Amino acid sequence: MTPVVLNGVTALSHLGVIRAAGPDAANFLHGQLTQDFALLDASEARLAALCTAKGRMIASFVGIRPEPDLVLLVCSRDILAATLKRLSMYVLRAKAKLSDASDEFVLYGIAGTALIANGVDAGAPPGRTSAVGDAHAVTLYPSDGVPRALWIAPAGSAAPQGAALDPALWSWSEVRSGIVTLSTPVVEAFVPQMLNYESVGGVNFKKGCYPGQEIVARSQFRGTLKRRTYLVQASDEVAVGDEVFAANDAEQPVGTVAQAAPAPGGGWAALISIQIAAVDAGGLHAQAADGPALTVEPLPYALLEDI
Known part of the structure; x- marks a missing residue:
């Protein structure tokens, strides 16, 4: 190629x-x-x-x-x-x-x-x-x-x-690049950590209050984050807002496509916000349990918890 x-x-x-x-x-x-x-x-x-x-x-x-x-x-x-x-x-x-x-x-x-x-x-x-x-x-x-x-x-x-x-x-x-730019289909779908914003300089935990600050801080310091954004390759077209399904639960969506674009070599690239446990289970598909297959690739940056 x-x-x-x-x-x-x-x-x-x-x-x-x-x-x-x-x-x-x-x-x-x-x-x-x-x-x-x-x-x-x-x-x-x-x-x-x-x-x-x-x-x-x-x-x-x-x-x-x-x-x-x-x-x-x-x-x-x-x-x-x-x-x-x-x-x-x-x-x-x-x-x-x-x-x-x-x-x-x-x-x-x-x-x-x-x-x-x-x-x-x-x-x-x-x-x-x-x-x-x-x-x-x-x-x-x-x-x-x-x-x-x-x-x-x-x-x-x-x-x-x-x-x-x-x-x-x-x-x-x-x-x-791994950085999601929010658009209409996913407005109010995520807290910042679900898009890895705390790991890429999108959240300051030392500043004063702002709308939602208590929830964002609690997500960071009072429990394990259950959702993260992952970089994936898709076998076919996917769109922002598409649901994501995993092999361990074909009925309930476990994530959402946050950003997507056609890949120059064929297929599509996407950023999906998804339950960490579902990524570990594998068998990810967009739109439906038998929809376009998603292959997880390494993020281009380290997550805050891994630094």
Whole structure:
């Protein structure tokens, strides 16, 4: 099989931007999301989640703070309106204004040597943010060892340098990175640990309260986690929201497909959130007990409990 070459630039039209502006913007988000935004500076990005009072994820973000009074939250465009409405309910007297700024920015995914061509440090750890002219480049988790970055620039800016990258290949790289971007079919389906967010810098257990904080903390410190996200290869097409079944129980679903994309060599790649015991039992299938077979592969990062 010809090796997959993940290298180039692609527009990320499926993502949007929420802008929080004002003297209290960072502190407001600090009190709403799972990560520390009060101490965020321009050289960093935060992976974070917005949760219900029961700790269930409503949205996930990559957030940057290019200016002291400005935070940009990048999320899946299909959940942006509902997420913005929910966050706006809690602004109250805070000196912060939230808005949909998707039309004011262009977002690109950059992979491989294209990072170097655009002045991005390909060896930087995930979450490192650098200013490149008017743009901001956020280092993402790699895909099969290939460095990747999120490029955020004002609307009308020239595209980053690099060969055109097939959007489907970028989607596949997102799955292979092991990081789930929450979308409509799985809103309120998971607490952060079910998507390994505590292991990839998506939860700060030392910060103050936020909606669902007690549930998230209890899941971490007062019991064994029973569900985790795993990287799998599927024999046929799978979709976000599909149920997952295991050999030891053909009647009851034991997991959910959280993200999926076609694999360049055939089949599909997916991230599934599933009972750990079901993975141990094996015989995983999506959609039904006799649906597409799922083969578990190693995650590209260590889980917190294994570190």
